């Protein structure tokens with residue numbers, strides 16, 4: 001059995017850090033360990049929080065952590081950050097926001113940079129959540145910045161999804177339309193100390209009534225002022241309520257099952273796409289087609305369909321080289 005997994009399951013926090021580092025490096029030892037770790041997951045509860053930059057997500061995570069620590073439960077925090085020249089300071093900002101927890105051995109904090117990765121939640125986040133879960137952490141908070149697909153990707157890992165917005169975020173309705181309504185279990189209008197918070201909450205509630213959501217759970221819309229802690233108790237109560245709803249309705253297991261099936265399909269797609277790309281780019285028999293496409297003698301989509309049905313394409317390509 002994987003030594004790192006064994007140490008992790010024994011609750012050694014250094015093993016958890018080590019495993020995550022191995023995952024980040026794509027080390028084969030991490031994949032070996034994850035085979036063992038996977039069978040020891042399911043006990044932790046995962047809450048995802050997403051929303052535009054500056055909405056107050058890290059402040060909310062900090063406050064929730066404080067509250068949950070007072071009950072004695074342990075907390076793991078994963079901050080997913082799309083590192084760019086413009087948000088390069090975000091991780092540093094998160095560190096300041098969550099500073100008071102860094103010396104608490106009951107809180108485990110890790111950031112994931114998404115630089116250079118296209119859409120979706122980075123795959124490593126799912127492995128990290130499993131590792132935290134298997135190590136015995138009770139509550140896992142995953143913060144993702146709302147930029148398109150990463151925002152929606154939170155549904156692939158969280159049991160409860162929180163969407164944080166602000167009174168002044170003018171693009172809110174746009175955000176809601178862009179798929180967020182399908183994934184939100186709970187809405188927060190944070191910065192409720194500012195003008196327009198009530199109107200914003202009313203607007204969201206109005207949109208929710210029009211949307212076809214789960215008939216069994218209607219997402220509450222809460223007002224919070226995260227930096228003072230106002231509304232955080234109520235938020236935690238609602239998270240617990242949602243958890244109870246998921247557990248008693250059987251939806252929790254279904255949701256987790258869907259997440260695992262989707263992850264499997266995504267992994268199949270990812271590996272196949274890589275193998276195919278390697279072949280298509282390196283196979284000289286395709287030069288003729290590629291030139292025709294470049295010369296606009298055929299359009300790329302038609303060429304792709306034709307190619308896949310032709311004898312040029314071989315299913316053997318999908319086997320490892």
Ligand SMILES: Nc1nc2c(ncn2[C@@H]2O[C@H](COP(=O)(O)OP(=O)(O)O)[C@@H](O)[C@H]2O)c(=O)[nH]1
Nearest residue numbers: 053054055056057058059190191192225226227
């Ligand atoms: N006025 C006000 N400021 C807040 C509130 N919550 C967070 N902030 C501030 O908003 C800024 C961004 O917060 P942060 O938690 O880093 O947002 P994130 O980018 O969503 O993680 C920080 O300066 C916070 O202190 C709030 O409820 N009211």
Ligand SMILES: [Mg+2]
Nearest residue numbers: 057058094143
């Ligand atoms: Mg943040």
